Amino acid sequence: MSKTTSDKSVVQLLVQQCIKKGIREVVISPGSRNAPLIIAFNAIENIECFTIVDERSAAFVALGMAQQLRRPVAIICTSGTAALNYAPAIAEAYYQEIPLVVLTADRPKEWVGQADGQTIDQSNIFSNYIKHSIDLPVKIAHDDDAWYANRSISEALNNTMHPVPAPVHINIPLREPLYGRTAAEKRVSRPIEQLIPEQTLSADQIQELATKWNKAESVMIVAGVLAPCEKMSQVLSHLGQLSNTVFLTETTTNQFCDNFITCIDRQIFSIDEDEAALFKPSLLISLGGQIVSKKIKEFLRNNPPKEHWHISQSDKVIDTFQRLSLSVKMDAYEFFSQVASHLKVETGRFKDIWQKRSLKNQALHEQFIEQTKWSDLKALNHIFTHLPEKSQLQLANSTPVRYAQLFQDDIKVHSFANRGTSGIDGSVSTAVGASINSENPTILITGDLSFMYDSNGLWNSYLKKNFKVIVINNGGGGIFRFIPGPSDSPELEQFFEAKHQYKAEHLAYTYGLDYFSASSLEELEDTYNNFVNNNTKASLLEVFTPGDINGKILRNYFKNFSNNR
Structure with missing residues (x-):
């Protein structure tokens, strides 16, 4: 010492x-x-x-x-x-x-x-x-x-x-x-180390699992929150080539491959009850942490698979879809890498059905975004399609992380969100912590309530020049204009939405961040590059959107898929 x-x-x-x-x-x-x-x-x-x-x-x-x-x-x-x-x-x-x-x-x-x-x-x-x-x-x-x-x-x-x-x-x-x-240590510690044995499936276990996978007409892999891992991406990409297998991911899954099915909500909204049988799996395999999409949970609960395997080392029995048949207590990468070489599926339509629907919905998505008015959706389209390379994305609860799922095809950077409990209380602080050990830009996208709730996250001396905050200020909790129930309640503005007229400008100046703002697409296009490329100190971009129409636009966005089945 x-x-x-x-x-x-x-x-x-x-x-x-x-x-x-x-x-x-x-x-x-x-x-x-x-x-x-x-x-x-x-x-x-x-x-x-x-x-x-x-x-x-x-x-x-x-x-x-x-x-x-x-x-x-x-x-x-x-x-x-x-x-x-x-x-x-x-x-x-x-x-x-x-x-x-x-x-x-x-x-x-x-x-x-x-x-x-x-x-x-x-x-x-x-x-x-x-x-x-x-x-x-x-x-x-x-x-x-x-x-x-x-x-x-x-x-x-x-x-x-x-x-x-x-x-x-x-x-x-x-x-x-x-x-x-004191200048001297009085006692010497004696740490107890742990020996963690390698996890290996037996030959019989691999054969049994692979046989079921090979014989299944439709296999769906659903992944929630995962840490970035190149070797995991490689083995999952291999599995995505199987004709009977589809791999559904979210932004926070942090796995990238052209074979993967992204933007889950978009796909589920387009599936009619009469065709649900074509899209449901006979074998479901899940891994990772919490899943953002409520629609995929509803779809799989209402259209249950014959078998569901969940891969996790947790001591808990995690039965998210209420159909669990096998809990595999091992590291997901070890599981898939050991089973992968025994999978040999040459025929099947399941992957093709999902990919065709995904391509159709991508075109509908682009068409709707092009025609929509200035709103959260329009603003975030520009932001998500212009993220700096090698940046890391931090997504606040509750609407930013949900909107990100709609633009997953455009987000090519690693994304993180506090989806363990899905609270809004620590988004700013978490992003600051994530930026401390990163040389690449850290971009936090947050709503106004989430930002103001955790504005103390900026009260420290560790804000780096490449730390950037984007606040979508729609004057309240915009998600409650979309959720059935609160959106029709007379208490909406005061108690659910917590409607307000506050701005983030003075908070930015208080904590020493450079401040930028935009209230239209033209202003956002003019301001965004200056904000992203600003390297004098940490910076904040406040984007003002009309809170009264955001919910209606988002509902129409999803109707766009159900109306074009």
Whole structure:
């Protein structure tokens, strides 16, 4: 260590374990009870410490970092309600399978419930949304205390990545004084490593699965959220050549191939009840995280396959389509790569039927976009078709990620969204975190409510020159003008849509972003290139669209496919 560290021996053990387990980034929110943690982590040269004041934002920033790094990132807060502010990001990380190490400073247990300041019961506080939770001893007074701390910390950190990535919680009760320092380590940590055996299907298992696949008249692979992976793209592209197999993807699937069926909602809206049998699979195979499209879920529930295999290492039984027959507990790439060479389908019409419908709908899509008025749809068409090469796209909930599915054919960059819990609460912060370790431009597309809800995500010193925010400002929650129910409710504007006249301009100036705006297609075309190519500092483009007609235009967009069956 190049600096003096905390004199709390339990903190020293924790920090040493984190280093040996590969923690390299720590997001810290200021406080006093967490002072020993701040002192100890800041003393390590090969750990980078970030300061984010707002704990809710800090946790989402760390989530965005871990999303891109694909390894654990730690977050540190003080005691009391500070920890509760972590909850939204922890829940998102849990359901999105992103590794976070949550370190919460605490009062000693004897002071909980004794009317002491900034003290709440923090033991197992995230119980429903955490993979593993421990409380460390207040001090190491005996060798058994050190043994317990070593073992507990190792177990927690090992659980961040295996069998699936997830957040873990380490609660650290600390007594005053909190600011003591020492130049020497008092104890040496002893991390417990894990040996993870390779996953291999037996010859009999491969033969059985391949035989069913080969004999099936119609096989549909549906993928939700996936991390970018070139080798996964290669094996899935091979499967997409099979005549009895179609592969349906979404923007957040991050897999690209001409054989894949994209823009799922567009295809489903075009399928009449009388022809559903032509498009339904006899064998459904699913993988990845949450699926954005509600229509594909409805279609497969109403037109169930004979068999459904789900590929996941999660210990949960995931039966999204209510027809699960086989849960395969292994890595999806390993599964497909081991089975692929045994698939030999030479005849079949299933892929051809889907591809012909997809081509027809692509033409209808382009025709409708060309003729439509200025709206969310028109503005996003220009944005999605002019994304800079090698940029990464961050999509906020709730309408931006849905609109992106309509332009999937045009989006050729990796796309990410908080679809674990699908909340609007951390979109800006997640995008900031994702941009920190990326040399390529990060472009966040967000609605006005989502942006303003998480505007504290801009309250930090880590906004890079190539970080760009596009705010679609339609004066409220536009999705509620499209969803049946709220759109016809007299409470729409006040309670569902939360209609407003606020602008993002002053927030941009407050946080030091260059500001651009557009209120028409002509203005967007004139402004967009300047915004994208602006490299002086982080920038924000606010696009104003008419909120009262966006819902009607989107409904007409989908009617365009059902009317042209």
